[in-house]
Amino acid sequence: MTALSVQNLAKTFTMHLRDGVVLPVVANVNFDVLPGECVVLGGPSGAGKSSILKMVYGNYGVDAGAILLQHHGEIVDLAIADPRTVLTLRRDSIGYVSQFLRTVPRVSALDVVAEPLVIRGTDKSEAQQRARDLLARLNLPERLWSLPPATFSGGEQQRVNIARGFITDHPVLLLDEPTASLDATNRAVVVAMIAEKKAAGVALLGIFHDEEVREQVADRIVDVTDFAPRIAA
Numbered sequence: 001m002t003a004l005s006v007q008n009l010a011k012t013f014t015m016h017l018r019d020g021v022v023l024p025v026v027a028n029v030n031f032d033v034l035p036g037e038c039v040v041l042g043g044p045s046g047a048g049k050s051s052i053l054k055m056v057y058g059n060y061g062v063d064a065g066a067i068l069l070q071h072h073g074e075i076v077d078l079a080i081a082d083p084r085t086v087l088t089l090r091r092d093s094i095g096y097v098s099q100f101l102r103t104v105p106r107v108s109a110l111d112v113v114a115e116p117l118v119i120r121g122t123d124k125s126e127a128q129q130r131a132r133d134l135l136a137r138l139n140l141p142e143r144l145w146s147l148p149p150a151t152f153s154g155g156e157q158q159r160v161n162i163a164r165g166f167i168t169d170h171p172v173l174l175l176d177e178p179t180a181s182l183d184a185t186n187r188a189v190v191v192a193m194i195a196e197k198k199a200a201g202v203a204l205l206g207i208f209h210d211e212e213v214r215e216q217v218a219d220r221i222v223d224v225t226d227f228a229p230r231i232a233a
Protein backbone atom coordinates (compact mmCIF):
# COMPACT_ATOMS: atom_id res chain seq x y z
CA MET A 1 0.00 0.00 0.00
CA THR A 2 1.38 3.39 -0.91
CA ALA A 3 1.80 6.05 1.76
CA LEU A 4 1.60 8.93 -0.71
CA SER A 5 0.22 8.84 -4.22
CA VAL A 6 0.55 11.84 -6.51
CA GLN A 7 -1.69 11.51 -9.57
CA ASN A 8 -1.86 13.69 -12.68
CA LEU A 9 -0.88 16.83 -10.82
CA ALA A 10 -0.55 20.05 -12.80
CA LYS A 11 0.46 23.59 -11.89
CA THR A 12 0.50 26.82 -13.83
CA PHE A 13 1.39 30.17 -12.29
CA THR A 14 -0.50 33.22 -13.51
CA MET A 15 1.43 36.44 -12.96
CA HIS A 16 -1.38 38.89 -12.24
CA LEU A 17 1.02 41.80 -11.89
CA ARG A 18 2.58 41.00 -15.29
CA ASP A 19 -0.46 41.31 -17.54
CA GLY A 20 -1.61 37.84 -16.53
CA VAL A 21 1.41 36.08 -18.06
CA VAL A 22 0.85 32.34 -17.73
CA LEU A 23 3.75 30.13 -16.66
CA PRO A 24 3.09 26.37 -16.94
CA VAL A 25 5.45 24.64 -14.49
CA VAL A 26 4.50 20.95 -14.35
CA ALA A 27 1.83 18.66 -15.80
CA ASN A 28 0.93 14.98 -15.45
CA VAL A 29 2.99 14.54 -12.30
CA ASN A 30 2.63 10.90 -11.29
CA PHE A 31 4.56 9.03 -8.60
CA ASP A 32 4.00 6.99 -5.44
CA VAL A 33 6.01 6.76 -2.24
CA LEU A 34 5.89 3.53 -0.24
CA PRO A 35 6.28 3.26 3.53
CA GLY A 36 9.99 2.98 4.37
CA GLU A 37 11.07 4.50 1.07
CA CYS A 38 12.87 7.78 0.35
CA VAL A 39 12.01 9.24 -3.04
CA VAL A 40 14.07 12.20 -4.20
CA LEU A 41 12.84 14.78 -6.71
CA GLY A 42 15.60 15.35 -9.26
CA GLY A 43 16.14 17.64 -12.23
CA PRO A 44 17.77 20.97 -12.99
CA SER A 45 17.08 24.29 -11.29
CA GLY A 46 13.66 25.61 -12.24
CA ALA A 47 12.27 22.20 -13.25
CA GLY A 48 9.59 22.42 -10.57
CA LYS A 49 10.89 20.34 -7.63
CA SER A 50 9.99 22.89 -4.92
CA SER A 51 6.64 23.59 -6.54
CA ILE A 52 5.76 19.88 -6.37
CA LEU A 53 6.84 19.65 -2.73
CA LYS A 54 4.79 22.75 -1.85
CA MET A 55 1.72 21.32 -3.60
CA VAL A 56 2.11 18.03 -1.74
CA TYR A 57 2.15 19.93 1.58
CA GLY A 58 -0.79 22.10 0.53
CA ASN A 59 1.17 25.38 0.42
CA TYR A 60 0.42 25.78 -3.29
CA GLY A 61 -2.97 25.01 -4.75
CA VAL A 62 -3.08 22.60 -7.68
CA ASP A 63 -4.74 23.14 -11.05
CA ALA A 64 -5.47 19.45 -11.56
CA GLY A 65 -4.74 16.08 -10.02
CA ALA A 66 -4.85 14.30 -6.69
CA ILE A 67 -2.53 13.96 -3.66
CA LEU A 68 -3.68 10.86 -1.79
CA LEU A 69 -2.60 10.17 1.79
CA GLN A 70 -3.62 7.81 4.58
CA HIS A 71 -5.22 9.89 7.34
CA HIS A 72 -6.94 8.46 10.42
CA GLY A 73 -7.48 5.17 8.60
CA GLU A 74 -8.94 6.69 5.44
CA ILE A 75 -7.52 7.87 2.13
CA VAL A 76 -7.76 11.65 1.86
CA ASP A 77 -7.08 13.82 -1.20
CA LEU A 78 -5.05 16.75 0.10
CA ALA A 79 -5.45 18.55 -3.24
CA ILE A 80 -9.14 19.17 -2.54
CA ALA A 81 -9.15 19.06 1.27
CA ASP A 82 -10.69 22.01 3.14
CA PRO A 83 -8.31 24.16 5.23
CA ARG A 84 -9.32 22.49 8.53
CA THR A 85 -8.59 19.05 7.13
CA VAL A 86 -5.24 20.29 5.81
CA LEU A 87 -4.38 21.40 9.36
CA THR A 88 -5.22 18.01 10.88
CA LEU A 89 -3.37 16.27 8.03
CA ARG A 90 -0.31 18.33 8.93
CA ARG A 91 -0.69 17.64 12.64
CA ASP A 92 -1.05 13.89 12.30
CA SER A 93 -0.19 12.55 8.86
CA ILE A 94 2.29 14.67 6.88
CA GLY A 95 5.33 16.54 8.17
CA TYR A 96 7.56 19.05 6.39
CA VAL A 97 11.12 20.16 7.04
CA SER A 98 11.65 23.38 5.15
CA GLN A 99 15.03 24.85 4.38
CA PHE A 100 14.59 27.76 6.75
CA LEU A 101 13.34 28.03 10.30
CA ARG A 102 10.45 30.39 10.89
CA THR A 103 11.49 31.95 14.18
CA VAL A 104 9.03 33.15 16.79
CA PRO A 105 10.25 35.88 19.17
CA ARG A 106 10.85 34.82 22.78
CA VAL A 107 10.32 31.09 22.22
CA SER A 108 13.40 29.05 23.17
CA ALA A 109 15.01 26.60 20.75
CA LEU A 110 13.99 23.77 23.10
CA ASP A 111 10.32 24.79 22.98
CA VAL A 112 10.43 25.34 19.20
CA VAL A 113 11.56 21.72 18.84
CA ALA A 114 9.17 20.28 21.48
CA GLU A 115 6.11 22.16 20.21
CA PRO A 116 4.88 19.69 17.53
CA LEU A 117 4.73 16.94 20.18
CA VAL A 118 3.02 19.18 22.75
CA ILE A 119 0.41 20.13 20.14
CA ARG A 120 -0.26 16.42 19.62
CA GLY A 121 -0.88 15.91 23.33
CA THR A 122 2.51 14.63 24.58
CA ASP A 123 3.36 15.63 28.15
CA LYS A 124 5.53 18.78 28.10
CA SER A 125 8.44 17.37 30.12
CA GLU A 126 8.57 14.25 27.92
CA ALA A 127 8.46 16.40 24.76
CA GLN A 128 11.29 18.56 26.10
CA GLN A 129 13.38 15.50 26.89
CA ARG A 130 12.94 14.25 23.32
CA ALA A 131 13.88 17.75 22.11
CA ARG A 132 17.06 17.73 24.24
CA ASP A 133 18.04 14.33 22.85
CA LEU A 134 17.64 15.55 19.26
CA LEU A 135 19.46 18.85 19.79
CA ALA A 136 22.34 17.02 21.47
CA ARG A 137 22.48 14.53 18.61
CA LEU A 138 22.60 17.40 16.12
CA ASN A 139 25.47 18.98 18.11
CA LEU A 140 23.64 22.21 18.94
CA PRO A 141 25.62 23.69 21.88
CA GLU A 142 23.63 23.33 25.12
CA ARG A 143 24.07 27.00 25.97
CA LEU A 144 21.80 27.83 23.01
CA TRP A 145 18.89 25.59 23.97
CA SER A 146 17.19 28.18 26.21
CA LEU A 147 17.60 31.02 23.70
CA PRO A 148 15.22 32.00 20.86
CA PRO A 149 16.82 30.88 17.55
CA ALA A 150 16.37 34.26 15.76
CA THR A 151 20.06 35.16 16.24
CA PHE A 152 21.44 31.67 15.55
CA SER A 153 23.68 31.01 12.54
CA GLY A 154 22.14 29.53 9.37
CA GLY A 155 23.38 26.03 10.20
CA GLU A 156 22.23 26.28 13.83
CA GLN A 157 18.75 27.38 12.74
CA GLN A 158 18.63 24.57 10.22
CA ARG A 159 19.45 22.03 12.94
CA VAL A 160 16.67 23.40 15.17
CA ASN A 161 14.34 23.07 12.18
CA ILE A 162 15.43 19.48 11.50
CA ALA A 163 14.95 18.53 15.16
CA ARG A 164 11.45 20.07 15.05
CA GLY A 165 10.57 18.19 11.86
CA PHE A 166 11.97 14.84 13.00
CA ILE A 167 10.57 14.83 16.56
CA THR A 168 7.13 13.58 15.49
CA ASP A 169 6.28 10.24 13.92
CA HIS A 170 4.33 11.47 10.89
CA PRO A 171 3.96 8.56 8.42
CA VAL A 172 4.88 10.89 5.52
CA LEU A 173 7.73 13.38 5.80
CA LEU A 174 8.72 15.99 3.20
CA LEU A 175 12.30 17.28 3.21
CA ASP A 176 13.29 20.45 1.36
CA GLU A 177 17.10 20.58 1.30
CA PRO A 178 17.45 19.70 4.99
CA THR A 179 21.25 19.53 4.79
CA ALA A 180 21.90 22.69 2.74
CA SER A 181 23.70 24.72 5.45
CA LEU A 182 25.26 21.87 7.42
CA ASP A 183 28.87 20.78 7.89
CA ALA A 184 29.96 17.21 7.10
CA THR A 185 29.51 15.95 10.68
CA ASN A 186 25.94 17.16 10.93
CA ARG A 187 25.11 16.08 7.38
CA ALA A 188 26.06 12.57 8.47
CA VAL A 189 23.78 12.86 11.52
CA VAL A 190 20.85 13.85 9.29
CA VAL A 191 21.60 11.00 6.86
CA ALA A 192 21.48 8.58 9.84
CA MET A 193 18.22 10.13 11.07
CA ILE A 194 16.68 9.68 7.61
CA ALA A 195 17.76 6.02 7.61
CA GLU A 196 16.04 5.56 10.99
CA LYS A 197 12.82 7.10 9.67
CA LYS A 198 12.93 4.69 6.74
CA ALA A 199 13.50 1.74 9.09
CA ALA A 200 10.45 2.91 11.09
CA GLY A 201 8.33 2.73 7.90
CA VAL A 202 8.08 6.46 7.22
CA ALA A 203 7.61 7.50 3.57
CA LEU A 204 10.01 10.31 2.71
CA LEU A 205 9.90 12.68 -0.25
CA GLY A 206 12.74 15.17 -0.57
CA ILE A 207 14.91 17.56 -2.51
CA PHE A 208 18.67 17.19 -2.02
CA HIS A 209 21.08 19.15 -4.16
CA ASP A 210 24.09 17.61 -2.42
CA GLU A 211 24.90 14.62 -4.62
CA GLU A 212 26.65 12.66 -1.88
CA VAL A 213 23.68 12.99 0.50
CA ARG A 214 21.26 12.18 -2.31
CA GLU A 215 23.07 8.95 -3.11
CA GLN A 216 23.09 7.96 0.55
CA VAL A 217 19.40 8.52 1.19
CA ALA A 218 17.56 8.00 -2.12
CA ASP A 219 15.87 4.70 -2.91
CA ARG A 220 14.55 6.20 -6.13
CA ILE A 221 14.95 9.47 -8.01
CA VAL A 222 11.92 10.92 -9.77
CA ASP A 223 13.10 13.12 -12.65
CA VAL A 224 10.87 16.17 -12.64
CA THR A 225 11.77 17.04 -16.27
CA ASP A 226 9.48 14.12 -17.21
CA PHE A 227 6.63 16.37 -16.05
CA ALA A 228 7.54 19.39 -18.17
CA PRO A 229 4.33 20.75 -19.66
CA ARG A 230 4.02 20.67 -23.43
CA ILE A 231 3.59 24.26 -24.43
CA ALA A 232 1.18 24.82 -27.32
CA ALA A 233 2.90 26.32 -30.34
Ligand SMILES: Nc1ncnc2c1ncn2[C@@H]1O[C@H](COP(=O)(O)OP(=O)(O)OP(=O)(O)O)[C@@H](O)[C@H]1O
Pocket (backbone or CB within 6 Å): 013, 023, 025, 043, 044, 045, 046, 047, 048, 049, 050, 051, 052
Ligand atom coordinates in the same frame (compact mmCIF):
# COMPACT_ATOMS: atom_id res chain seq x y z
N1 LIG B 1 5.10 31.48 -6.56
C1 LIG B 1 5.50 31.47 -7.84
N2 LIG B 1 5.07 32.38 -8.74
C2 LIG B 1 5.48 32.36 -10.01
N3 LIG B 1 6.35 31.47 -10.52
C3 LIG B 1 6.84 30.55 -9.67
C4 LIG B 1 6.46 30.49 -8.29
N4 LIG B 1 7.12 29.46 -7.71
C5 LIG B 1 7.87 28.91 -8.67
N5 LIG B 1 7.72 29.56 -9.86
C6 LIG B 1 8.36 29.22 -11.14
O1 LIG B 1 8.18 27.83 -11.36
C7 LIG B 1 9.34 27.25 -11.93
C8 LIG B 1 9.80 26.10 -11.06
O2 LIG B 1 10.30 26.60 -9.84
P1 LIG B 1 10.71 25.63 -8.63
O3 LIG B 1 11.17 26.49 -7.50
O4 LIG B 1 9.62 24.67 -8.38
O5 LIG B 1 11.95 24.86 -9.29
P2 LIG B 1 13.06 23.93 -8.63
O6 LIG B 1 13.20 22.75 -9.53
O7 LIG B 1 12.70 23.65 -7.22
O8 LIG B 1 14.35 24.84 -8.73
P3 LIG B 1 15.66 24.97 -7.78
O9 LIG B 1 16.41 23.68 -7.92
O10 LIG B 1 16.38 26.11 -8.39
O11 LIG B 1 15.16 25.25 -6.39
C9 LIG B 1 10.37 28.38 -12.04
O12 LIG B 1 10.37 28.81 -13.37
C10 LIG B 1 9.85 29.44 -11.10
O13 LIG B 1 10.19 30.72 -11.56
